[in-house]
Amino acid sequence: MRETKITIVTPTYNRAHTLPRVYDSLKNQTFKDFKWIIMDDGSTDNTNEIVSQFQSEGIIDIDYHWNENQHKFITVFEGIKKVQSKYFVIYDSDDSYPANALEILYNEAEKISDQDQFISVMGLSQFENGELVGDKYPNEGFDGTILEMRYKYKVRGDKxxxxxxKTYQRLLEKFDYSIYKNKGYIPQSVFFNTYDAKGIKTRFINKVVRNYHLDEDDKQSVSNTRWSGKNTYGLMEGYKSFLNSYGKQLYKYPKALIRNIVGYHLxxxxxxxxxxxxxxxxxxxxxxxxxxxxxxxxxxxxKTS
Structure with a gap:
């Protein structure tokens, strides 16, 4: 059986109310050669019924996996291990994506000749009103590291x-994420710091590839709960990972160095x-x-008084 060119990995937990938004945007993609892996992190709502409805329509090739709750950090990696296509994207269960998002990303990735030196193509996000989330990249886009993007060029906002x-899975094999099981929220940066610090490159492009939905009343949204007490361990680990991964490279960015030490202490x-x-x-x-x-x-x- 021929493998698709792109796999979409979506971790989800009690998001039956937002998954249709993702599904609708996937149905409308101009690039059709993809499959969708939905990693259910122990949902107790009717997520399985919603996904069964998607599958019954036969429009998208969908693999659905239900697991005991392990939290997003672990669930994402378990999904990535199942990927067999040349490329994959991680699509959250509460956002949507412009109709040409996959086409843009695929075409840009195919232009990279030395793919062993690269791990990703990163575009921009926009709010529902069309306003960009954060900043554009400099120089009409560039090849480099996330550290450079954030601290040399001072680009802000979710991307x-x-x-x-093949690059991602090769690096993931060397990363023991089992130590974070049952630890609650862990930022994905705990992993990407490790490879970004080694100079594995990303191609940054000034094209919108995600619609960002705030859903401010959604109690399941990590964006709305990550700062609560139950998530402080993961935030501590995120700061520690940043400091330990980049090490002496941070002397170029003293403000960032001090800010991250304070965050780690906090x-x-x-x-x-x-x-x-x-x-x-x-x-x-x-x-x-x-x-x-x-x-x-x-x-x-x-901060806590």
Whole structure:
């Protein structure tokens, strides 16, 4: 059986009310050579019925997998392991995508000749009113790292794109994400920091490939719950990953370095960890961490008072 060119991986948890939005945007894609893997992270609503309805229409090739709740970080990787196509995208269960999104990303990825040096093509997101989420990339787009994009060029806002499967899966094989099982929310940056710091490149393009829906009243939205107490462990791990992955590269960006040390301290303190335990988790910057810690304590008190 011929394999499709793109696989869409969608982690979902109790999103029966938003999955039809994703489905409708996929039905309307101008690029048709794709399949959809839906990774259900233990939903207790009628997600399975909704997906069965999608499947019965026979418009899209859909694989549906239900698992006990492991949280998005783990569920995404379990889905990516199932990918056999040349490219894949991670589509959230509450957004939608312009009709030409897959076509844009596929055509741009096919232009990359040295794909072993690249992991993704990353485009832009827009709100429902057409306003861009954050900034455009400089120089009409460029090839480089996420670190450069965020801190050299100071590009802000959520982005979205497509991954090169062989590169991503090769790097994922070396990443032990099992240590984060049953740990709740973990930011995806805990993984992408590891490969981005090694100089694995992304092609950044100034084309819109996602419609971002705020859904401010949706209690299941990570965007609306990530800052709550149950997520502080994952946020601490995100800051630690950033510091340990990029290491001495961060001396080029002193503001970012200090900001991330303070963030690591903040969420470490909220997780009842003292400075000795926090410093034991760092590969670099231990002395700087000690120097900054008293200020972090004051900052934490101000944030939580």
């Amino acid at each position: 979205n794109g497509m991954f090169i499967t 969420y470490g303190i909220l997780n009842k960890k003292g400075i000795s335990e926090l410093n034991n988790g760092l590969k670099y910057f231990k002395v700087l961490s000690l120097m900054i810690y008293p200020l972090s304590v004051i900052y934490t008190k101000l």
